[in-house]
Amino acid sequence: MPISKNKVVAFQYVLTDEEGKKVEDSGDEPMVYLHGGYRNLLPALETALEGRDKGDLVSVTLPPEQAYGLRVEDSVQRVPIKHLLTREKRLRPGMAVRVNTKDGPRDVVITKVGKFNVDVDTNHPLAGKTVTFNIEVKDIRDAVQEELRHGHSHGWDADPHHHH
Ligand code: ZN
Numbered sequence: 001m002p003i004s005k006n007k008v009v010a011f012q013y014v015l016t017d018e019e020g021k022k023v024e025d026s027g028d029e030p031m032v033y034l035h036g037g038y039r040n041l042l043p044a045l046e047t048a049l050e051g052r053d054k055g056d057l058v059s060v061t062l063p064p065e066q067a068y069g070l071r072v073e074d075s076v077q078r079v080p081i082k083h084l085l086t087r088e089k090r091l092r093p094g095m096a097v098r099v100n101t102k103d104g105p106r107d108v109v110i111t112k113v114g115k116f117n118v119d120v121d122t123n124h125p126l127a128g129k130t131v132t133f134n135i136e137v138k139d140i141r142d143a144v145q146e147e148l149r150h151g152h153s154h155g156w157d158a159d160p161h162h163h164h
Contacts, residue, residue: 001140002053005036008153009049010138018130030138034153042067045133058135064128071128078117079108091118096125 003009010030015023033040035049044066048058064070081091085098085105095110099120112119144158 002051003035003049003137003140004051006143006148007035008141008143008147008156008158009033009035010140010156011049012136012138014134016132016134017126020132023126023131030156032153032156034143034147034151038151040152045135049135049137052137054137054140056137058137059132060135061130061132063130067131068124068126068129071123075122076111076119077122079120080117084118 001007010032012026012030014025017023035041035046037043037046041049042062044062045060048060052058079099083100084091085100088095088097091097091110091113093110093112096107097110097120098105099108106122107124108120108122109125110118111121139156141156143153147154147158
């Protein structure tokens with residue numbers, strides 16, 4: 001059953017940067033998403049996965065414009081430390097943290113640490129970078145009605161008691 005519109009796909013991935021250094025991976029549990037332009041995944045990744053089948057290995061290299069965007073200069077903002085979504089006590093410049101904004105949580109990079117505030121660069125930590133996803137397709141199934149109504153998957157088992 002190849003990947004096509006309205007299939008739920010489980011996959012493992014390793015994300016590397018231009019130097020081939022691992023940035024993140026899917027960990028123990030595969031990523032599960034609803035395929036077909038529901039914006040659950042980077043569009044360029046969906047395109048690369050279209051038509052692939054269980055067990056396929058897919059390597060996709062994406063320029064910044066298709067991944068985490070180009071860097072925007074002069075995007076440093078001062079943020080109260082209490083607005084950071086991190087339990088890390090020892091904040092340092094260069095650290096990637098998540099911050100609560102009026103548009104929801106966002107990944108940013110600390111540029112300067114003060115007593116009550118930090119300066120953060122609001123560019124995504126991977127902005128401006130070419131990245132490579134090495135993907136292994138683990139499984140594919142049909143979406144259930146409720147997933148199609150919601151426009152996202154409810155996990156591999158499509159838990160009927162799923163709330164969000
Ligand atoms: Zn839902």
